[in-house]
Amino acid sequence: MTTLNQARERITQQFLADWGTTTPVDLDNEAFTPPAGTEWVRMVVRHASSSQDSLGGIGLRKFERVGSVLVQVFSPLDKGQQAGDNLAHQARSVFEGKTFNPEAIHFFAVAVRDIGASEGWHQTNVDAAFIYYETK
Numbered sequence: 001m002t003t004l005n006q007a008r009e010r011i012t013q014q015f016l017a018d019w020g021t022t023t024p025v026d027l028d029n030e031a032f033t034p035p036a037g038t039e040w041v042r043m044v045v046r047h048a049s050s051s052q053d054s055l056g057g058i059g060l061r062k063f064e065r066v067g068s069v070l071v072q073v074f075s076p077l078d079k080g081q082q083a084g085d086n087l088a089h090q091a092r093s094v095f096e097g098k099t100f101n102p103e104a105i106h107f108f109a110v111a112v113r114d115i116g117a118s119e120g121w122h123q124t125n126v127d128a129a130f131i132y133y134e135t136k
Helices: 004-019 082-095
Strands: 025-027 040-052 062-076 105-118 121-135
Touching: 004 025, 004 040, 004 062, 004 082, 004 105, 004 121, 062 082, 062 105, 082 105, 082 121
Parallel strands: 025 040
Antiparallel strands: 040 062, 062 121, 105 121
């Protein structure tokens, strides 16, 4: 059985393992100070919708859970977009076409969106949609 918290933890652990020391990472609900003059990313997991996929008694019902991972890539202004683009590509590669087991969290759509200037940084977002099932 995969719960909301188990899915969030598994996704976060996998992202951190794959990302390594590429840049500093700001995680949801943790204190963080962006580094001056160098790239960094923010990663959050958001659950979006849920539906019941099967009927039955307690412990046999299957629920479909859908959400997305948002990786916001921040790079210094006035230094071009190549570094941010490379980081966005790397973040996309963590999720695109992947299934994180044993929870069976399937990523089915990943998009890169150029946001532009944002609070002194150039921002590019990577949005990775996922689905998993919870039985209860």
